[in-house]
Amino acid sequence: EKIFAVIGLGNFGYQICETLAQQGGEVIAVDNRSEVVERIKNIVSQAILVDTTDPESISSLPLNDVDVAIIGIGENIEANILTTALLKQYNIPRIIARAVTPIHERVLRQIGAHEIINIEINEGKRIAQKLIAPEILDQVPLSESDSVAEVFVPDNFVDKDLKSLDLRNKMNINVIALKRKHRKVDEAGNPESSEELIFPAGDDVLQGDDILILVGRNKDITNFTRVKR
Amino acid sequence: EKIFAVIGLGNFGYQICETLAQQGGEVIAVDNRSEVVERIKNIVSQAILVDTTDPESISSLPLNDVDVAIIGIGENIEANILTTALLKQYNIPRIIARAVTPIHERVLRQIGAHEIINIEINEGKRIAQKLIAPEILDQVPLSESDSVAEVFVPDNFVDKDLKSLDLRNKMNINVIALKRKHRKVDEAGNPESSEELIFPAGDDVLQGDDILILVGRNKDITNFTRVKR
Ligand SMILES: Nc1ncnc2c1ncn2[C@@H]1O[C@H](COP(=O)(O)OP(=O)(O)OP(=O)(O)O)[C@@H](O)[C@H]1O
Numbered sequence: 073e074k075i076f077a078v079i080g081l082g083n084f085g086y087q088i089c090e091t092l093a094q095q096g097g098e099v100i101a102v103d104n105r106s107e108v109v110e111r112i113k114n115i116v117s118q119a120i121l122v123d124t125t126d127p128e129s130i131s132s133l134p135l136n137d138v139d140v141a142i143i144g145i146g147e148n149i150e151a152n153i154l155t156t157a158l159l160k161q162y163n164i165p166r167i168i169a170r171a172v173t174p175i176h177e178r179v180l181r182q183i184g185a186h187e188i189i190n191i192e193i194n195e196g197k198r199i200a201q202k203l204i205a206p207e208i209l210d211q212v213p214l215s216e217s218d219s220v221a222e223v224f225v226p227d228n229f230v231d232k233d234l235k236s237l238d239l240r241n242k243m244n245i246n247v248i249a250l251k252r253k254h255r256k257v258d259e260a261g262n263p264e265s266s267e268e269l270i271f272p273a274g275d276d277v278l279q280g281d282d283i284l285i286l287v288g289r290n291k292d293i294t295n296f297t298r299v300k301r
Numbered sequence: 302e303k304i305f306a307v308i309g310l311g312n313f314g315y316q317i318c319e320t321l322a323q324q325g326g327e328v329i330a331v332d333n334r335s336e337v338v339e340r341i342k343n344i345v346s347q348a349i350l351v352d353t354t355d356p357e358s359i360s361s362l363p364l365n366d367v368d369v370a371i372i373g374i375g376e377n378i379e380a381n382i383l384t385t386a387l388l389k390q391y392n393i394p395r396i397i398a399r400a401v402t403p404i405h406e407r408v409l410r411q412i413g414a415h416e417i418i419n420i421e422i423n424e425g426k427r428i429a430q431k432l433i434a435p436e437i438l439d440q441v442p443l444s445e446s447d448s449v450a451e452v453f454v455p456d457n458f459v460d461k462d463l464k465s466l467d468l469r470n471k472m473n474i475n476v477i478a479l480k481r482k483h484r485k486v487d488e489a490g491n492p493e494s495s496e497e498l499i500f501p502a503g504d505d506v507l508q509g510d511d512i513l514i515l516v517g518r519n520k521d522i523t524n525f526t527r528v529k530r
């Protein structure tokens with residue numbers, strides 16, 4: 073089981089601690105603000121009040137068995153860089169540092185951070201991709217050119233069976249599964265809805281609200297979303 | 302084609318503009334800092350210098366045909382809330398506002414923002430999930446209980462064929478594709494590597510560096526990653 077150290081409990085660092093702890097991870101949380109160290113101490117394995125830009129204070133931390141250190145300090149670039157530099161002296165196998173600018177990132181790489189995360193850039197790209205291709209409910213890259221995507225079934229595919237649509241040959245798209253809602257009424261007469269993941273056969277007929285799970289080249293997936301709806 | 306308005310060109314807002322424009326979107330970028338309006342004006346359709354907390358200034362913006370407005374102002378919560386409230390008066394069909402705290406989010410919902418994004422929370426969760434389950438290279442939810450996941454092939458599955466592994470019945474996991482590297486040597490004798498996405502048949506034999514693309518219930522995917530390696 074890995075031991076994680078998170079330095080800087082702003083919104084980002086605090087959330088990392090919460091999710092890691094929730095999933096059973098062992099977390100050492102560090103910050104120089106007492107109110108946030110107090111607030112987090114019942115969630116994590118250890119919550120420590122320390123100024124991580126001070127070599128003496130940082131030497132008091134239980135860093136020997138830490139597998140991954142995450143520096144979540146954001147706005148205070150100087151504190152972020154000094155903390156990263158000091159942590160490098162402790163032979164922690166994996167140091168992940170947050171960067172807020174390209175120069176900040178370059179300095180962090182030079183002082184030896186193993187991975188850099190720029191939160192604003194990551195989320196900015198993600199949000200923009202979703203805005204520009206809203207028919208793609210979700211998309212995860214499988215390789216440089218291929219993805220898995222979730223797409224609403226186009227209107228003109230409804231009531232057709234997969235075999236006759238022949239998407240693999242006509243559009244270079246593989247339908248690997250589909251998500252279908254079931255609306256029923258419970259014993260009290262209340263409407264109930266549940267979602268089912270179906271691995272369709274050729275004679276399965278597509279229904280109006282189906283969500284298709286597709287695999288294919290990115291350009292073929294984009295092409296598919298331009299099918300008349 | 303949708304028209305996007307992005308107010309607040311900090312790191313997050315600026316990246317949204319860049320990615321939207323890169324993907325062919327029409328972008329109106331707004332900020333009250335001239336240096337960033339100058340820097341972005343060659344990337345976007347319109348770059349406008351305006352204080353969006355001022356009702357008179359905001360009325361000068363070309364908002365009539367805007368389909369989606371994104372408020373990317375972060376630290377300045379007051380400016381973010383005032384801007385969102387003023388934009389609501391322009392009947393923009395979709396207003397996406399950034400929030401930095403839970404109270405901030407509640408206020409934004411009350412004044413009518415259609416969607417709220419908390420960057421630090423989103424990225425914190427995402428990073429933590431990747432740290433806690435590193436065998437899962439990527440995972441996208443297909444429903445509340447199912448996902449598609451990319452996982453390295455376990456050592457003890459190497460040189461076995463899919464039919465005999467019978468993962469669907471033994472582990473409730475569907476291998477829908479696999480990613481395989483091909484290493485060759487080009488005409489000059491230089492090593493070349495390329496990635497291939499394979500839709501395997503039952504008699505296909507798994508190789509050492511294969512990445513499996515799986516579909517299944519989240520708990521079954523997690524279970525799969527605990528297979529001895
Ligand atoms: N020298 C230091 N030692 C320990 N903790 C520090 C130090 N400097 C800053 N921090 C802590 O790091 C946390 C985040 O720092 P900062 O405010 O610089 O980033 P932020 O960009 O506002 O964070 P977020 O965006 O995640 O909310 C704060 O809780 C702060 O107390």
Ligand SMILES: Nc1ncnc2c1ncn2[C@@H]1O[C@H](COP(=O)(O)OP(=O)(O)OP(=O)(O)O)[C@@H](O)[C@H]1O
Pocket residue numbers: 192308309310311312313314331332333334337351352353354373374375376377378380
């Ligand atoms: N009243 C306003 N009118 C127009 N733009 C504004 C106003 N107030 C702030 N902004 C702009 O919003 C942008 C981001 O704001 P802010 O600095 O509050 O957020 P941030 O959290 O630092 O952003 P990021 O994390 O994306 O870098 C800045 O470029 C700022 O000039």
